[in-house]
Amino acid sequence: MWSALSRTVVNLCRGRQQKRSPILKNDVANSPTSLQTMPPAQITGDQISDYLINHPDFLERYIMDEVEVEQLERWIIRKSQRLKKKPETASRNGRKTSLSRWKFCVHADKRQMLQDLTHSLQLKPTKDHVLWELANCICSAVSADGFRLYLADKDNPENLALFLGIECKNENGEPKLQKIKSGVSVPYYVSKTLEPVRLSRGDSDPRFPDGIPNDGDIAHVLCQALMQPDGQLAAVLELWRREHEGPFYEEDEEIASSYLVWGGIALHYAHLYLNMNKQKKLNDFLLAVVKSIFQDMVSMDALVIKIMNFAQRLVDADRASLFLVDSKSKELYATIFDVGVEKNPDECSNGPGDNEEFVKVDTSKEIRFPLGTGIAGQVAMTGEVLNIKDAYADARFNRTVDQLTGYRTNTILCMPIFIRGSIIGVVQMVNKHSGLFTREDVEAFEMFAVYCGLALHHAKLYDKIRKSEQKYKVALEVLSYHNSCTEEEYQVALKKGVPNKLIGVDDYYFNPFAVEDFHKAIYAMYMFVDLFGLGRFDKNCLMRFSLTVKKNYRRVPYHNWTHGFSVANSMYSLIKHSAGAFRTNECLALYIGALCHDLDHRGKNNKFMLETESPLAAIYSTSTMEHHHFNQTVTILQQEGHNIFAKLSSAEYKQVLSLLKHCILATDLALFFPNRAKLNVLVQENAFSWNNPEHRLLLLAVSMTGSDLSASAKPWDIQVETVKVIFEEFYEQGDAERQSGRVPIPMMDRNQPDQQAASQVGFLTGICVPCYTILRTLIPETKPLLDMCQKNLERWRKIDDEKKEKQNTI
Structure with a gap:
């Protein structure tokens, strides 16, 4: 190129390029006088360089009009190889050599090669297959007699030994692995330096003292490295010719290098495809695993x-x-x-x-x-x-x-x-x-x-x-056996039967302490039959249910079977005396709810359960004991021969259970205050409606509270006896709190017995009287409850005043 440019510049300056492009003739006028008069032999390279540097347009026009495309491509490849050897130069120029080589790869056969590689990617897009197709294309392009493709060890990329590739396969159709000895072979040298090598038999090259190994009629080799997209060595291609075909020239090396650009791109897409395909297969496999394992x-x-x-x-x-x-x-x-x-x-x-x-x-x-x-x-x-x-x-x-x-x-x-x-x-x-x-x-x-x-x-x-479920089932079976009525109890109840008439049971002032525990169950059956009859209910189920409810009340001082029976008796009286106030299913939920409202009570309030982190508190964060009482009721209903609601329709059964839960939860005094407040607003505004379901639910809740507190509306002797057992239970909780390091409130401190009267005054004033007042307003027949509660309040006030006067005197 340099000599051609020298002659062109001199000839232009002397006016001898008449047959050249007219564009180049225009540069003669601007050419230096020294170049016009000097003989070519005296013109130096530096002068030509100075001229070309000062006239870049001339150089560009010359290359565009006078240089063949393939020659231009070879120059670009040579330039790229030089830049590759000098990375600092490439960095200064800011040019990616691979991109430059890509732009100038215009060899006529490359279009067909691209089509072949594209087809190969579609049929079998593996790295080895792409390399094989690429090697065939290059072999044909440079008129080589054959080639060897050496694949880098993918599992040990730091290992510089290479493996003989695709055309040599074992009996399983897999590539045969053949290691190359270190430091003697041309492919190994190329893998180390990544530089192309052209070598003929007989050449004296200090890098290869043994020359080309005596391998058949191979006389000339051209060996080049192919890189992966990540910069790792992918393979080394060794092309060979026989003696009569002649050696490989620089042009062959340039052609092979230009082809390798396409191969790098093909490898890149094959790599992407294989990664996506592997990931897809792995994802499908893992999805199948997850489905199989967890289903x-x-x-x-x-x-x-x-x-x-x-x-x-x-x-x-x-x-x-x-x-x-x-x-x-x-x-x-x-x-x-x-x-x-x-x-x-x-x-x-x-x-x-x-x-x-x-x-x-x-x-x-x-x-x-x-x-x-x-x-x-x-x-x-x-x-x-x-x-x-x-x-x-x-x-x-x-x-x-x-x-x-x-x-x-x-x-x-x-x-x-x-x-x-x-x-x-x-x-x-x-x-x-x-x-x-x-x-x-x-x-x-x-x-x-x-x-x-x-x-x-x-x-x-x-x-x-x-395992926990099985243990629970076993525990449930044991509890069912021990917490269900015995066959002997059932036979005794069956023999006694349900009385036809019990005088005084419907009196608000009925004394529950006057009835023996077993007979309380008989009385409970009587009250149920009196309210609902036996048409839709099984007598045997009713007997088993009543006896099992009795057995599931714990032997605590106050919240025991006597209390449960007393509340049920008060609810029975309320329903009997207020005929028409409640519907049938509401009555059913009210009575059974009153009978079961404290099942399995432990003698401790909700606050104690929460503070001691009892298992029940972990299950029910609000209305802890009340939720437990309802669940105990359902457990009894589910036992064989105990479901008193079995003959109800599906809709009735669902409604009764919903109402039953509402009624039992309403016995939590924490819920009484908002319920009473809502009812008071309705009453004061004359807005209470017997046809409004929400209003009726509020009335059911307050009715349950009134029955639960009915001991405060009993005659004085019954009231005093009830208060005695209430405080005994309070003191037991206070003792438990003291043992755990907490200070009990005065009402639960057995060391402060003088607080009983004061606490009763506060209890009757703040809860009982307001409850019975709102009940009397909506159900006038409950007036006896309010009257007796007020009488008891007066007596407790008198006792409290006397104690305070005595303390003041002391």
Whole structure:
């Protein structure tokens, strides 16, 4: 190029380029006089350089009009190679050589090559296949007689040995691996330096003292490196010619280099495609795993088999084992330790297409060994993945199992399973079917191990829940046996029968202490039959239900069976005396709710349950005991022969249970205050409507409170006896609070008995009288309750005043 430009510049300056482009003639007038008069032999390169630097337009026009495209391409490739050798120059120029080479690759055959590579990507988009197609294209483009393609070791990229590639295959159709000796071969040199090499037999090159190995009739070689998109070596292409074909020239090297640009792009897209395809397959596999594991979670053993089966398929292993960590004994254990997929011989009669796989499991006995023992024990202790390529060459490998079973372990991939940062197990894959376990196997299995951890964690929880459920069922059976009425009690009640008439039971002032406990159940049956009859209810169910309710009240001082019966009796009286105020199902919920409203009461209030973090408080954060009472009621109804609502229609049954829950929860005094406030507003505004469901629910709630507090509306002797047992229960709670380090309130402090009268005055004034006042307003027939409550209040006030006067005197 330089000599051509020199002649062109001189000739233009002397006016001798008449046949050249007219554009170039215009530069003669501007050419230096010295160049016009000097003979060509005296013109120096520096002068030509100065001229071209000062006249860049001339240089550009010359190249565009006079230089062939292929020659221009070769120049660009040479420039790119020089920049590649001098990275600091490329950095200053700010140009990416690969992009420059891409722009100027215009060889005529490259279009067809692109079509071939595109077709190859569509049919078999693997890196090896793309390299094979590319090598064929380059071989044809430079008229080589043949080629060898050496693939870099993908598992050990730092290993500079290369493997003989695609055209040489083994019996399984896989590339035959042939290592190249270090420092003597041309391909190895290219892999080290990434520089192209042209060499002919007989050439004296100090880099290759042995020259071209005596390999058939190969006389000339051209060797070039092909890089991956990430900058790693992908392969080395060695082109060769026979003696009579002549050596490779610089032009051949340039053509091959230009082709390699296309190959790099093809590799890039093949790499993207393979990564997306692998990720898709892995995602599909993991989705199938998750569905299978979490949909069919039956037992831990079944889950372990599934996990090992999936893991084995994921990495194409011959055997799989899963060991769980026993954190208490610091051991690994497994009840299922050897899973393999084999062909079922019974399914092979119809040809290979009909063969079905089955899982072979060894569950002969549990295996246990300390952490740190063997490969699995080491992984469990360190949490590191181990990929063993030769088990017998690894000192950590335990050969005992092989010796006992006759099985030969070659390769091992062992990985820990974590949950919440702790190792809960180890999965061990043995003997990959196709060679060694790869880095891709490790990466895929690491993702799979996350799902293994979640599945095992949930399986353990599932096992605990299942065992707890079975324990609950057993406990329920025991409780059902001990908390249900006995057959003897039932037979006695059946023999006595339900009385036809009981005088005075419907009196608001009926004395519950006058009736023996067993007869209270008979009285409860009588009141039920008197209110609802036996048309829709079974007499035997009613007897069993009443006797079992009696048995499920605890023997505490106040909230016992006597209290439950007393509240039911008060509700019975309220319903009897206020005929028409409540509907049938409301009456049913009110009466049964009153009878069961304190089932299994422990003699402690809700505040105590919350402060002591009782299990009931953990289940029910509000109205703790009241929710428990309702659930106990439902439990009794569910026992065989106890469902007194069995003959109700589905809609009635649902309505009664809903009302029953509402009524029992209403006995929480914390709910009384908002209920009374709402009713007071309705009454004061004359807005209460008997047809409004919400208004009726408020009335039901206040009616339950009135019945629950009915001891305050009993005659004085009954009132005093009730207050005595109430305070005994209060004092027991106060004692429990004192034992736990808390100070009980004065009302619950047995060391302050003088507080009884004052507390009763406050209780009757703040709760009882307001309750009966609103009840009397809406149900006038309840006036006796208000009257007796007020009388009792006056007597408690008198007692309280006397105590205060006595204290003042002292």
